[in-house]
Amino acid sequence: MKKVLVATVKPFASEAIDHMRDVVEAAGYELRLLEKYSDKAELLAAVADVHALIVRSDQCDAEVLNAASELEIVVRAGAGYDNVDIDAASKKGIVVMNTPGQNSNAVAELTFGLLLHLVRNGFNGTAGTELFGKTFGIMGYGNIGMHLARIAKGFDMDVMGCSPTLDEELAAEAGIRYADGPTVLFSSSRIISLNIPSNHDTRGIINRELMMMMPKCPILVNTARKEIINEADLEKVLEEREDFRYAADVAPNNREILEKRFPGRVVFTTKKMGAQTAEANINAGTAAASQIVAFFQKGDTTFQVN
Secondary structure (H helix, E strand, O other): OOEEEEEEOOOOOHHHHHHHHHHHHHOOOEEEEEEOOOOHHHHHHHOOOOOEEEEOOOOEOHHHHHHOOOOOEEEEOOOOOOOEOHHHHHHOOOEEEEOOOOOHHHHHHHHHHHHHHHHOHHHOOOOOOOOOOOEEEEEOOOHHHHHHHHHHHHOOOEEEEEOOOOOHHHHHHHOOEEOOOHHHHHHHOOEEEEOOOOOOOOOOOEOHHHHHHOOOOOEEEEOOOHHHEOHHHHHHHHHHOOOOEEEEOOOOOOHHHHHHHOOOOEEEOOOOOOOOOHHHHHHHHHHHHHHHHHHHHHOOOOOEOO
């Protein structure tokens, strides 16, 4: 019998687990849970004899993969998968998947929650600004980007997209403007949402040069990964531009410094909350379980990332 382990420091909602259990057990497999574990040793012991592993933001490094002698597949319940050691998994012949699109609407809605908080001055009673007519730039036009565009159009914003997967024709079909690279996007957009992965090419890519290009009274919202921001440059830009504001669901390492130096101009969630909705929780968990079953039963590798 195939054994499927759900290993999460940050547990799925009970309803999500119920859905996952239904999917796994209907296929004749066993579902195991390791929730709120506090020691990596617990994870290493739990993966010893399982054939499939579902994680959220948990670190699935080479040590974990090497401890799992029977492991065939790891599914990251979410879009980003930088917490999984792709190279180590590939060397062991372990398939790694993500669940793209399942959390996308939740992340997009949070982006606008953070944005509204800033444009309305933290709801402190003073006059703010409106989103109507502002240019909204989307860096990384994937599943989240498409939801962002839909919401932004509801505010009658001028939407612009920049992504390796986007060209002028696709942008026109989506009803948005096309930005041929970050320079065009940053120099044209009053508000920008960052939705790119953290990898060798993107770490620190959002630097002083790009941020200083933004028009008057800019707002940068990051619900992707903190590593894509050059934190030292972010502090410099906030110091040099009194009109610059920054919001993030992935607080930088210098969070306390920024909050102290630039009150009212930066806002950070208590923890990463992009996928923290009941709907996204159920969607991502159920998708992860379904993909594992499809892999074992049909050899389906549709969402493989390695």
